[in-house]
Amino acid sequence: MIGKAKSINHGINxxxxxxxxxxxxxxxxxIYHVKDNLLPCGLDAQGVWDMMKAxxxxxxxxxxxxxxxxxxxxxxxxxxxWQQLWDDFVRExxxxxxxxxxxxxxxxxxxxxxxxxxxxxxLESDSGIPHLHAAVCRKDRxxxxxxxxxxxxxxxxxxxxxxxxxxxxxxxxxHRANADKVAEDLMDILRAMPSWSWNDYVARVxxxxxxxxERKDDKGVIKGYTVGKGKARFKASELGKGRxxxxxxxxxxxxxxxxxxxxxxxxxxxxxESKPATPVVPVATKPIAKPMQHPSEPVAYYSSWxxxxxxxxxxxxxxxxxxxxxxxxxxxxxxxxxxxxxxxxKELTDMAVALFVGLVALDTVSAGGGGGGSNNDDNWRDKKDxxxxxxxxxxxxxxxxxIGRKTKSxxxx
Numbered sequence: 001m002i003g004k005a006k007s008i009n010h011g012i013n014x015x016x017x018x019x020x021x022x023x024x025x026x027x028x029x030x031i032y033h034v035k036d037n038l039l040p041c042g043l044d045a046q047g048v049w050d051m052m053k054a055x056x057x058x059x060x061x062x063x064x065x066x067x068x069x070x071x072x073x074x075x076x077x078x079x080x081x082w083q084q085l086w087d088d089f090v091r092e093x094x095x096x097x098x099x100x101x102x103x104x105x106x107x108x109x110x111x112x113x114x115x116x117x118x119x120x121x122x123l124e125s126d127s128g129i130p131h132l133h134a135a136v137c138r139k140d141r142x143x144x145x146x147x148x149x150x151x152x153x154x155x156x157x158x159x160x161x162x163x164x165x166x167x168x169x170x171x172x173x174x175h176r177a178n179a180d181k182v183a184e185d186l187m188d189i190l191r192a193m194p195s196w197s198w199n200d201y202v203a204r205v206x207x208x209x210x211x212x213x214e215r216k217d218d219k220g221v222i223k224g225y226t227v228g229k230g231k232a233r234f235k236a237s238e239l240g241k242g243r244x245x246x247x248x249x250x251x252x253x254x255x256x257x258x259x260x261x262x263x264x265x266x267x268x269x270x271x272x273e274s275k276p277a278t279p280v281v282p283v284a285t286k287p288i289a290k291p292m293q294h295p296s297e298p299v300a301y302y303s304s305w306x307x308x309x310x311x312x313x314x315x316x317x318x319x320x321x322x323x324x325x326x327x328x329x330x331x332x333x334x335x336x337x338x339x340x341x342x343x344x345x346k347e348l349t350d351m352a353v354a355l356f357v358g359l360v361a362l363d364t365v366s367a368g369g370g371g372g373g374s375n376n377d378d379n380w381r382d383k384k385d386x387x388x389x390x391x392x393x394x395x396x397x398x399x400x401x402x403i404g405r406k407t408k409s410x411x412x413x
Contacts, residue, residue: 001067001068001069001070001073001159001160001162001163001168001169002066002067002068002156002159003065003066003067003068003089003155003156003158003159003160004065004066004067004068004152004155004156005063005064005065005066005093005151005152005154005155006063006064006151006152007060007062007063007064007138007148007151008060008061008062008063008064008331008334008335009059009060009061009062009331009335010062010335010338011049011052011053011056011061011062011135012045012046012049013338013341014062014064014135015045015048015049015062015118015135016045017133017340017341018031018118018120018122018133018134018135019031019033019044019045019048019118019120020120021044021045022340022341024340024341024407024408025124026124027124028124030122030123030124031120031121031122031123031124032079032120032121032123033118033119033120033121034079034082034083034086034119034120034121034132035083035086035118035119036048036117036118036119037113037115037116037117037118038114038115038116038117038141039051039116039118048116048118048135051116052116052135052137055116055137055139055141055143056137056138056139057138057139057145060138060148060331061137061138062135062136062137062138063112063135063136063137063138063146063148063151064133064134064135065089065132065133065134065135065136065155066131066132066133066134067085067086067089067131067132067134067159068129068131068132069085069130069131069163069168070129070168071128071129071130073166073168074130077130079121082121082132083119085132085162086119086132086134088162088165088166089158089159089162090112090113091113092157092158092159092161092162093110093112093154093155093158094109094110094111094112094113095109095158096109096110096154096157096158097109098149098150098153106149107147107149107150108147109147110146110147110154111140111142111144111146112136112140112146114140114141114142115136115137115138115139115140115141115146116136116137116141117134117135117136117137118134118135119132119133119134120132120133120134150230152209153209153229153230154230156229156230157230157231160174175232178229178232178234179234179238179239180240182210182227182229182234182239183239183240183245185208185210186205186227186239186240186245187240187245187253187257189201189204189205189208190250190253190254190257191257191258192204192313192322193254196251196254196255198222200304201250203304203305204305204311204322205227206305207305207309207310207311207322207324208311209229210227210228210229211227211228211229212225212226212227212228213225213226213228222247223247223248224236224237224246224247225247227239236250301357302323302324302325302357303322303323303324304324305324306324308326308327308328309324309325309326309327310324310325310327310330311323311324312324312325312330312353314350314353314354314359315350323353323357325353325356325357326388328388328389328392329356329388329389329392332389332392332393332396333349333352333353333392333396334349336348336352336393336396336400337349337352337396337405340408341407341408342405342406342407342408343406343407343408344403344404344405344406347403348396348399348400348403348405349399351398351399351402351403352392352395352396352398352399353395355395355398355399356391356392356395
């Protein structure tokens, strides 16, 4: 069973989507109401949103949750069974408290069970797999904010706990499946690295949402490492087939992937440190987009991992480059180009990201609210005193003005 969760600030759009009121839902007749919590009966999407909005914080006011059990496990489910599945998930979700190796709690429990929420069953997906969607208010009825730190990991762990208790998967099966997924991610990271550097590798692993803990000998040489996500921990020796991701083998694995000789690597595991490699960012390929001559934020600033950033793969001309974009900025782009409603969301996001990091400039496109070009906004990307969120919004508007938005209903705007 798969569990996903994310805190969002477009609650009304999400509630319309999960309840089938969205204009982009082709088969709303295949969406069924499962249950509500702390809500009057018979509310439509706007009514549910009004109730949540009265209690929720201004920013990231709703937690969006999706639960997808394997199809064979739910073939004979009644509505009561789906309700019980949701209750089981919430109970496991609210139990999770994250602590470091010393036992110090760094992420406290949530209280979804005592928060406003609405839950819906979707049977209309192309995959044919029934799944639950829920929108949960960020604050419980006592006014306490539900913690959204590592919320995707909470959903993952809660779903696994439910699956194990129901006998759908054993702990060993889940561990093996997770190990394979981690190994796949680590190999993708190695493929994306233009040169070998242990520090760059560690930064990219952390940017994927994993933890990495090194084991060194008395001389400070790295002898091994573990990769973690949520409560799960994996030794490098159990990741993938063979020993290719172990500390003693990983540089050679990178060399084989890139057909490089050892002399071209930047840093070997256990050797003296040198500067981490900077991911190569290709120039823009669209003829109307030109390299920015004097960006307010240089591309290099976004080429290495920092705290509160997420990895973004920018693909241009068949090449993929890794950038590290502030989480709040990515939230702006995710909200603006909602993949459920926007057909060309990836193209728009790529353009907005390229603008944000200073990779391209669109001097002929206005980022303002009106249509067409405007000299008033010619220097919008050079406003150094402008905060990142507002700059991200301007980049999103510029991307839409340049490319145009295509809705999944087929109408452009």
